[in-house]
Amino acid sequence: MFPYDLEWLAFIRQDAPTAEGAQLRAAAQSLSYWGDFAGFNTIIFVTLGCFAFVRRSPFFRRMTMAAVLGTLLTGGLANVLRVSTGRARPASHLVPGFHGPSLSAKKHSFPSAHTATAFGMSVPVAMAFPPAGVPMLLVSSGVAWSRMQNNCHHPSDVVTSILLSTLFGVPLGLMVRRSRSGSRRSA
Numbered sequence: 001m002f003p004y005d006l007e008w009l010a011f012i013r014q015d016a017p018t019a020e021g022a023q024l025r026a027a028a029q030s031l032s033y034w035g036d037f038a039g040f041n042t043i044i045f046v047t048l049g050c051f052a053f054v055r056r057s058p059f060f061r062r063m064t065m066a067a068v069l070g071t072l073l074t075g076g077l078a079n080v081l082r083v084s085t086g087r088a089r090p091a092s093h094l095v096p097g098f099h100g101p102s103l104s105a106k107k108h109s110f111p112s113a114h115t116a117t118a119f120g121m122s123v124p125v126a127m128a129f130p131p132a133g134v135p136m137l138l139v140s141s142g143v144a145w146s147r148m149q150n151n152c153h154h155p156s157d158v159v160t161s162i163l164l165s166t167l168f169g170v171p172l173g174l175m176v177r178r179s180r181s182g183s184r185r186s187a
Contacts, residue, residue: 005154009090012148012155028149035143037117041071044121044136059128059180066124066172073168074120075113078161082108091151111160112153118143119165127173128180 001008014024034040045068052060086102087110088094099107118140126133144162147153 001156001159002154005156006090006096008155009148009151012145013151014149024149028146031142031146032114032150032152035114035118035140035146037071037075037113040139040143041067041117041121044125048125048132059176062176062179063125063128066128066169066176067121070124070165070169070172071117071120074161074165075117077164078111078113078116081111082113085110087154087157089152090154109153110157111164112144112147112157113161114147115140115144115153115158115161116164119162120169123165123169124173124176127170128176133173 014021045064048060048064048067051057052064083103084101086099086104086107088096088099088107089105089109090096092106092109094106098110102108119137122133122136122140124133126137144158147158148155
């Protein structure tokens with residue numbers, strides 16, 4: 001994917017100086033703002049946690065923990081990789097590529113942490129309880145799109161984050177789902 005990133009990014013981004021273009025940019029900025037760990041993730045964690053508490057549901061308690069773990073594991077790995085690889089962001093005006101370890105935010109493109117934390121939370125929930133997880137995956141997809149629309153990440157940065165989220169999220173979600181079906185059998 002890396003050699004085609006700039007072409008694909010140009011295809012994905014809508015940068016027309018029209019009213020529709022302005023609306024798209026505003027939507028992308030809003031999704032990126034709320035798609036940060038402290039936004040979307042925290043709202044979902046609190047909502048799931050409250051639901052688990054009110055319903056006294058071990059299943060929702062485990063699902064909340066899986067979502068938190070998925071977010072922390074995926075987001076943590078994404079941040080380690082970003083600092084380690086030093087990939088220039090599309091909007092950085094630096095030579096495209098991987099520049100090695102860096103603390104400069106201009107070189108923290110690969111992978112996308114916003115996408116990693118959004119999908120890191122959504123994938124376990126989607127695996128454990130699709131009626132809640134599928135809408136969360138749609139919002140996470142919007143966050144991923146917003147990172148490219150805002151020229152913060154390349155398509156391969158976003159795809160890598162989704163793959164990392166799947167790596168952690170699928171096993172976590174399956175453990176929660178199996179624990180629910182196991183408790184039904186024993187009842």
